[in-house]
Amino acid sequence: MMETKDLVIIGGGSAGMAAAVSAYDHGVKDILILERGPFLGGILNQCIHNGFGLHEFNEELTGPEFLTRFVNQVVERKIPYKLNTFVSNISKDKVVTYSNSEEGYVEIKAKAIIMAAGCYERSAGAIGIPGDRPSGIITAGQAQLYMNEYGYMVGKRVFILGSGDIGLIMARRMSLEGAKVLGVAEIMPYSNGLNRNLVQCLQDFDIPLYLSHTVSKVVGKSHLERIEISQVDDKLQVIPGTVTSFEVDTLLLSIGLIPYNSLLDKMGLVPSRTRGASVNEHMETALDGVFSCGNVLHVHDLVDNVVVEAKVAGASAALYLQDKLPRHTEKITCEPGDGVGYIVPEEIDLANAEDQIPMKFRCRKPTHDVFIEYALNGEVIKSFYKQTIIPSEMEIDIIPKNLLKNNQGKLTVSLKPREVK
Amino acid sequence: MAYDLICIVCPNGCHLHVDDNFNVTGNRCPRGPVYAKQEVTNPTRVVTSTVKINSKVFRVLPVKTKVAVPKKNIFDVMNVIEKTVAKVPVHIGDVIVCNVAGTGVDLVATRDILE
Numbered sequence: 001m002m003e004t005k006d007l008v009i010i011g012g013g014s015a016g017m018a019a020a021v022s023a024y025d026h027g028v029k030d031i032l033i034l035e036r037g038p039f040l041g042g043i044l045n046q047c048i049h050n051g052f053g054l055h056e057f058n059e060e061l062t063g064p065e066f067l068t069r070f071v072n073q074v075v076e077r078k079i080p081y082k083l084n085t086f087v088s089n090i091s092k093d094k095v096v097t098y099s100n101s102e103e104g105y106v107e108i109k110a111k112a113i114i115m116a117a118g119c120y121e122r123s124a125g126a127i128g129i130p131g132d133r134p135s136g137i138i139t140a141g142q143a144q145l146y147m148n149e150y151g152y153m154v155g156k157r158v159f160i161l162g163s164g165d166i167g168l169i170m171a172r173r174m175s176l177e178g179a180k181v182l183g184v185a186e187i188m189p190y191s192n193g194l195n196r197n198l199v200q201c202l203q204d205f206d207i208p209l210y211l212s213h214t215v216s217k218v219v220g221k222s223h224l225e226r227i228e229i230s231q232v233d234d235k236l237q238v239i240p241g242t243v244t245s246f247e248v249d250t251l252l253l254s255i256g257l258i259p260y261n262s263l264l265d266k267m268g269l270v271p272s273r274t275r276g277a278s279v280n281e282h283m284e285t286a287l288d289g290v291f292s293c294g295n296v297l298h299v300h301d302l303v304d305n306v307v308v309e310a311k312v313a314g315a316s317a318a319l320y321l322q323d324k325l326p327r328h329t330e331k332i333t334c335e336p337g338d339g340v341g342y343i344v345p346e347e348i349d350l351a352n353a354e355d356q357i358p359m360k361f362r363c364r365k366p367t368h369d370v371f372i373e374y375a376l377n378g379e380v381i382k383s384f385y386k387q388t389i390i391p392s393e394m395e396i397d398i399i400p401k402n403l404l405k406n407n408q409g410k411l412t413v414s415l416k417p418r419e420v421k
Numbered sequence: 422m423a424y425d426l427i428c429i430v431c432p433n434g435c436h437l438h439v440d441d442n443f444n445v446t447g448n449r450c451p452r453g454p455v456y457a458k459q460e461v462t463n464p465t466r467v468v469t470s471t472v473k474i475n476s477k478v479f480r481v482l483p484v485k486t487k488v489a490v491p492k493k494n495i496f497d498v499m500n501v502i503e504k505t506v507a508k509v510p511v512h513i514g515d516v517i518v519c520n521v522a523g524t525g526v527d528l529v530a531t532r533d534i535l536e
Contacts, residue, residue, distance in 0.1 A: 048469050048470070048471060048483035048485075048531065049469045050467050050469055050485060060467070061531075062469055062483060062485055062531040064483050064513075064531045064532040065513055065531045065532075068513055068532065068533060147471075148471060148481070148483065149479075149481070150480060150481075151471065151473070151479075151480035151481035173470075176468070176470055176495070176496075176499050177470070177499075194429075195427055195428070195429045195434040196429040198427065199426070199427055199429050200429070200466060203427075204466070204492065204495075387433055387449060388433045388434070390434075
């Protein structure tokens with residue numbers, strides 16, 4: 001007889017723990033968290049810098065401090081979890097297959113599932129950097145793990161490709177530990193990191209940022225010896241004759257994060273524009289009782305926002321288990337319009353929705369002096385003015401339920417420059 | 422002496438100019454000049470790093486300065502951090518180095534490492 005759990009949560013990072021605590025507090029007691037790593041906390045274990053928790057705890061914490069508060073909440077509630085445990089399959093009828101060194105290969109039946117497995121880094125292979133294939137090229141997050149958890153220095157002369165926040169934070173981290181960081185190249189004409197990180201991670205250490213530049217050649221027999229960067233044109237193609245060369249032993253890549261979506265296929269779920277699952281306002285996927293939240297759904301820039309989303313997923317799982325989250329055939333579909341990359345949720349079921357519906361999206365490029373317009377079947381129902389909106393900061397707008405009227409049709413979010421109006 | 426800096430208070434990222442008399446231009450809101458004056462007269466940062474620890478599980482313990490220290494002292498703090506070895510058991514908030522590098526600020530643990 002297969003063991004049954006009311007709620008199985010895939011991932012014990014900030015999303016998984018916050019979802020577990022929320023589900024528990026809403027009445028679900030039979031919970032199991034499955035975590036691949038050796039500790040609860042996920043990526044926050046290696047994020048030793050501060051700036052977490054301003055919204056959730058009203059103070060600035062480091063990653064380990066933030067995660068410890070959630071671990072304490074999990075432990076206080078005696079919510080069971082398994083570490084070093086890898087989930088390899090979830091079937092359509094919610095049988096979860098996991099394995100670890102103590103139990104071997106195990107299948108359990110879940111009444112509800114929350115997917116909270118986080119995201120992974122785009123690697124060197126994904127962008128095909130021209131030149132040799134020496135050692136010394138690693139992702140920024142991998143370098144962060146080696147330095148901050150394992151205590152190893154990964155290089156002495158460093159260049160960073162991509163201006164994502166992890167890359168910027170590693171530029172500071174390696175500088176503090178005595179490495180020479182020679183520069184950061186960003187293929188886009190604007191930075192993908194927060195201004196705060198540009199100032200406190202690059203300017204503080206006199207590290208140059210090369211916008212509209214990319215690595216055009218890697219040189220090294222067994223270990224990295226040298227890289228070349230070149231300027232790119234507006235089609236992101238390398239402009240010949242613009243080469244600058246740097247002698248480095250390490251190239252860090254901070255070129256994007258992608259939700260861990262390999263389990264979606266096995267459940268027959270199709271990835272959305274975010275490459276995570278497609279969910280409704282209750283964070284429920286197209287499969288009844290399967291929910292998704294955090295970076296496995298869409299990549300967040302603030303863990304505080306992950307926690308808010310995960311609490312919704314946890315509370316929704318509780319509603320589902322109490323038969324209070326019925327499916328209706330009628331629903332509103334949400335789509336990104338002009339200037340918007342994706343939107344979460346992709347569906348709203350008005351019959352179930354709370355009074356205030358949070359809508360989250362990212363713009364495609366930095367835009368100034370702009371209205372964010374929400375239109376239902378072409379009619380503008382809500383508009384927000386913004387001085388500036390940038391891709392590296394997720395936008396969260398609250399749409400009152402009563403503006404949506406009928407439980408059908410299409411809700412589009414678009415960016416409209418002010419001068420047009 | 423005049424300064425040019427990017428405001429970090431919000432996503433606008435205004436390019437601020439501070440002149441000899443601490444007049445600030447380029448800001449779109451009143452928070453800009455407050456940030457600029459602090460950043461020009463007394464810039465401070467919280468330093469986060471790791472120190473060695475005699476643990477069976479971990480090689481390093483994450484630490485931070487309890488509050489922000491003057492920016493000019495960042496590498497003085499790092500020099501002390503490099504020489505420091507913590508001893509288990511350690512709890513979050515435990516003082517690892519008192520008055521680190523003469524800044525008047527303590528270096529504290531940011532993780533529990535019990536063994």
